[in-house]
Amino acid sequence: MHDADAINLATLPPRQLKEFLTNTVRPDDGFIPAYIFSHPVIHQLEMEKIFMTQWLFLAHESELPKVGDFVTRDLGGHSVIISRGQDNQVRIFLNMCRHRGMRLCRDDRGNEGAFHCPYHGFTYSNLGLLTGVPFQRDIYGDGFDKQNFGLIQAKVEIWAGLIFGTWSANPPSVKEFLGPMAWYLDLVVNRAEMEVTGPPQRWVVNASWKLGADNFVHDSYHTMYTHASIAKLGMVPAADYSKQGYQIDCGQGHGLNFGTPTPDFIFPQNLMDEYRSRLTSEQFSALSTMKNMIGTVFPNLSFLISATTFKGSRISNTTLRTWIPKGPGQVEVLAWVLTERNATPEWKEASLQSSMFTFSPSGIFEQDDMENFIDITANSRGALPLRDNIAFAYLAGLGRQPVEQFPWPGTAYDSKFLEHNARSFYRAWLKAVTSGGE
Amino acid sequence: MERLLLQYEVEQWLYREAEYLDHLDFQSWLALMAQDVVYQMPICMNVADTRSAQDYSRETFIFNDDRNTLQMRVDRLNTDFAWAESPPSRTRRLVTNVRLVEVEPEITVLCNVLIYRSRGADIEADLISGERKDVLRREGDSLKLVRRWFLIDQTTINTRNFAIFV
Numbered sequence: 001m002h003d004a005d006a007i008n009l010a011t012l013p014p015r016q017l018k019e020f021l022t023n024t025v026r027p028d029d030g031f032i033p034a035y036i037f038s039h040p041v042i043h044q045l046e047m048e049k050i051f052m053t054q055w056l057f058l059a060h061e062s063e064l065p066k067v068g069d070f071v072t073r074d075l076g077g078h079s080v081i082i083s084r085g086q087d088n089q090v091r092i093f094l095n096m097c098r099h100r101g102m103r104l105c106r107d108d109r110g111n112e113g114a115f116h117c118p119y120h121g122f123t124y125s126n127l128g129l130l131t132g133v134p135f136q137r138d139i140y141g142d143g144f145d146k147q148n149f150g151l152i153q154a155k156v157e158i159w160a161g162l163i164f165g166t167w168s169a170n171p172p173s174v175k176e177f178l179g180p181m182a183w184y185l186d187l188v189v190n191r192a193e194m195e196v197t198g199p200p201q202r203w204v205v206n207a208s209w210k211l212g213a214d215n216f217v218h219d220s221y222h223t224m225y226t227h228a229s230i231a232k233l234g235m236v237p238a239a240d241y242s243k244q245g246y247q248i249d250c251g252q253g254h255g256l257n258f259g260t261p262t263p264d265f266i267f268p269q270n271l272m273d274e275y276r277s278r279l280t281s282e283q284f285s286a287l288s289t290m291k292n293m294i295g296t297v298f299p300n301l302s303f304l305i306s307a308t309t310f311k312g313s314r315i316s317n318t319t320l321r322t323w324i325p326k327g328p329g330q331v332e333v334l335a336w337v338l339t340e341r342n343a344t345p346e347w348k349e350a351s352l353q354s355s356m357f358t359f360s361p362s363g364i365f366e367q368d369d370m371e372n373f374i375d376i377t378a379n380s381r382g383a384l385p386l387r388d389n390i391a392f393a394y395l396a397g398l399g400r401q402p403v404e405q406f407p408w409p410g411t412a413y414d415s416k417f418l419e420h421n422a423r424s425f426y427r428a429w430l431k432a433v434t435s436g437g438e
Numbered sequence: 439m440e441r442l443l444l445q446y447e448v449e450q451w452l453y454r455e456a457e458y459l460d461h462l463d464f465q466s467w468l469a470l471m472a473q474d475v476v477y478q479m480p481i482c483m484n485v486a487d488t489r490s491a492q493d494y495s496r497e498t499f500i501f502n503d504d505r506n507t508l509q510m511r512v513d514r515l516n517t518d519f520a521w522a523e524s525p526p527s528r529t530r531r532l533v534t535n536v537r538l539v540e541v542e543p544e545i546t547v548l549c550n551v552l553i554y555r556s557r558g559a560d561i562e563a564d565l566i567s568g569e570r571k572d573v574l575r576r577e578g579d580s581l582k583l584v585r586r587w588f589l590i591d592q593t594t595i596n597t598r599n600f601a602i603f604v
Contacts, residue, residue, distance in 0.1 A: 108483045108593065198497025201481055203595035228519040233510055311506060332594065337498075353502055357510075362479075362500050364514055367522035367599035374598060 006387035009041040017041070018434045025430045027423040030395035034385035037208035037377050038329035042433070046325060049433045050299050051076040055157070055164040055177050057301040057322055058082055060336060062161065062195035064090060068111040068126055071199075074324050074332070075154055075165050081105050082156075082163060085127040086113070092165045094152040097122050098130065104151075109199060124151050160190040180409035181250035181297055184258075187287055188303045188318060191267070192274045192340040197352045200334040203361050207373035208380070209300055209323035209331040210429070215369065216294050216302035217255045218247060218421035221396070226368050235308040235358075245291065246403065247418045248410040253428025255410075255421030256295025256303075258286070266290060266307040266316035268343045286408060292316075298428050300324065306365075310354040315347075317355035329377045335360060394419040394426070441538070448547050448574065449536050451581050456531035459603055464512040467603070472575055472582035477503040479568075479588040479604055494589055500600055501588070508603075515601075522601035528556040529602055544584060545574040551588070553604065555597060564597035566590065568604065 009017060024033045036042050058073045059082050070083040072095060079095035081104065095104050097117035104115045104124065114131065115124045123132030128151040136144060154165045159174040159182075175182055215222070220242040223230075231239045245259040265288060267275070276284055293305045300323040307316040321335040337355045339348045358365045384390065397418035406412040413420055451470075458467040471477075479501040480494040503511070514520050532552040540546040553566040573585035588604040 106484060107486050110485055198495050199481065199483060201498060201500065201595075202593065203597075205598045225519075226521065229514045229517040232517045232519065233514055352497075353507075356499055356502055357507055360500060361595050361597075362600035364511065367601045368520070370598050371521045 006383040009035075009039060009386070012041075017045075021430060021434055024389060024391070025426060026391070027394070027426040027430065030393060030398050030419070030423060031391040032394055032422075032426050033389060033391045034380040035390075037210060037380035039380075039386075040328040043325060043328040045433045047077050049435060050429070051325065053166070053168045053171075053432070054299055055166045055168075055171060055174055056299075057162055057297070057320070058092070058165045059163045060161055060189075060194075060196045060320070060338070061090070061158060061163060062341075063109070063199070064163075066111060068113055069109075070105070070112060070126070071109045072105055072107065073334075076167050077325075078167075079103060080154060080165065081115070081151075082165070083112075083126045083128075086125070087127065089127075090156055090158060090163060091128055092154040092156045093124075093128050094154070096152065097124075098149040098151065099133075128153055160186065161194060162189060177252070178297065179251050179254065181254040181256075181295070183283065183409045184248070184250070184256055184293070184295065185297070185303070186279065186283060187290070187293065188305060189320070189338065191279060191283075191287055192271055193342060194318070194338045195341045197337045197339055197348065200336045201360055202332060202334050204326060204330065204332045205370055205374055206329060207331050207370065207377045208329055209325040211373040211376055212321075212323040212331065212333070212369075213296045213298075213300050213302060214422050214425060215373070216304065217253075217296035217425045218257065218419055220245075220247075220257050220259075220294070220416035221419075222369075222372070226372060227365055229368070230308070230358075230365065233364075235310065242292065243415060243417050245416045246406075246412040246414065247397070247416050247420055248295075248408070248412045249421055249424050250295075250410040251424075253298030253425045254296065255424055256293060257416040257421075258293050258412075259291035259416065260289045262289060262291035262307070264314060266292075266305070266314065268340055268347050270344070271340055271342055274340075274342060282407065296425065298425065299432075304359065306355075306358060308354060308358060310350070310357065313350075315350045315354045317351045317358070319355055319359050321359075329381065331373075394422050396420075398423075441541070444541060444545070445536070445538055447581070448538065448545060451574065452533045452536060452547075452549060452572075455583075456533050460529050460531055462526055464515060468509060468512055470581075470583055471505055471508060472577065472584045473505050475503075475505050475508070475583055475585065477501055477508060477583075477586045479590060479600075482590055482593050484593055500590075500595070501604065511603075520601070522599050525558070527602055528554075530554045539571075545576075545581070547572050547574065551604070553602070555602060557598070566597055566604065567592070570604075 064084040081093045081095050099122050102117050102119040121134045125131045130146040130149045157164050157174045164174050223242040224239045228239050249255050296302045302321050304319050318338045324332040326332050397420045403412045481498045482494045485493040535550040537548045549570050555564040568588050568590040571587040574581040575584045
């Protein structure tokens with residue numbers, strides 16, 4: 001008897017690759033194969049089918065308060081400039097001169113009326129128009145129409161201060177894309193006037209982007225063991241602190257865990273009127289009973305509202321992060337901290353500090369999470385996972401009935417220690433990577 | 439001459455601190471901290487219009503700690519659940535270019551730091567390079583760290599975490 005050969009994904013024709021994916025990625029049965037977390041063919045497929053087509057979060061509007069402000073980010077593997085033009089409109093430009101493809105802007109952020117290409121000095125306004133070509137008449141005569149060489153733009157939509165971009169030619173509206181998730185995302189970024197506390201942290205680790213998104217979309221179960229040190233330090237009352245609440249499936253791969261009940265209101269008390277005026281009464285009641293909340297907007301935007309005891313008092317912090325694929329099994333994390341604009345400076349400072357102490361490269365939660373993501377990614381590499389079809393178990397809550405007459409949007413399950421949302425995430429993932437091409 | 443002796447004393451202090459960290463002797467390391475220590479590491483950014491100096495964020499930090507939170511980090515490392523340093527990284531801190539900037543009332547000192555970090559059986563080690571600006575205060579016979587400012591020479595961090603101290 002011979003051992004089976006490991007299947008070579010790189011030489012599979014598209015139709016067979018699709019078949020292989022459908023046969024091995026089995027969210028309905030609760031099995032997710034290891035190879036999808038690091039295989040180069042999968043990475044390529046994801047970049048093409050997911051990151052070139054979906055709405056992706058790029059920046060918060062408060063990062064671009066003034067006309068001329070810009071930041072540079074990654075959209076689907078391409079460097080883009082997110083610019084607030086002279087006309088106050090936010091646009092997304094491919095960071096590439098139309099003449100020879102040179103990168104126009106090397107800064108992470110700044111304020112510019114125009115972008116000058118370092119190569120030949122082509123100049124573009126912050127509206128994306130080509131406005132200057134050195135010696136244009138001498139060199140090109142009449143044969144060059146600047147109007148044809150404006151910067152390449154991605155589609156942009158701002159939803160509750162979140163700047164989303166996409167390379168898709170015909171995207172749905174962001175509201176449509178979010179579906180029931182919009183109601184919960186309101187609690188994160190729209191409960192009050194929110195602003196970033198500063199530029200995002202950025203770091204690169206050898207882990208699959210999916211493991212971060214997967215963890216945030218469903219996994220409160222890991223907190224008991226991975227984060228056992230936090231309970232030991234007294235920052236949360238007990239290791240199973242994060243069990244109680246709901247796992248809520250918002251469709252299209254979006255999902256969250258809503259921790260409740262709470263012993264106290266975890267947001268600035270002096271802003272009650274603002275919360276009441278911006279939220280519906282159902283949303284306000286959700287906010288009042290929230291202990292914590294964590295989730296993922298498919299594919300790679302995750303959010304967290306976390307409340308811990310820090311320096312003697314209970315304080316919550318709100319963070320957004322994106323998991324940007326950098327290569328097979330490599331991810332760049334961008335992490336922002338948001339606070340209520342009208343909170344007291346003391347509250348803002350304490351919230352920011354508690355966030356950096358828990359969720360950041362030095363954060364005492366985050367650093368242990370990354371260990372998991374890195375080691376799982378390492379184990380997913382090589383021939384064995386493919387040859388023997390090694391799959392991970394996402395079985396918790398399989399067949400469980402949702403909460404009847406749940407008052408909020410989405411499909412809710414009682415308890416956060418479930419793997420339902422992960423199954424939905426990989427269902428959306430499978431649908432995306434096997435779409436088109438017939 | 440006094441200045442030379444002080445330079446020597448500060449250098450020895452910096453070397454000893456590095457040794458405590460490299461040898462995982464965190465209790466001795468904490469004992470070097472003043473009660474009111476401020477321990478900070480901002481993120482750096484690419485911004486063209488600051489030609490004369492590295493640009494760093496005034497708002498976003500990787501470390502923004504005090505004596506209390508440094509103690510919590512050490513306490514955490516001493517639990518059985520500090521996975522990020524289990525087993526611990528092998529680190530070697532090279533501390534050089536020690537420059538006294540001010541000597542009174544407290545000592546302000548700049549130095550360059552290169553931290554070599556190796557985890558597990560990984561053959562690719564992380565290199566963390568940066569400049570420290572420290573303020574030291576004389577308390578009795580010893581010098582205590584009142585303020586640390588670590589300016590990292592990287593905008594996108596490529597070590598998996600800062601479960602180690604800088």
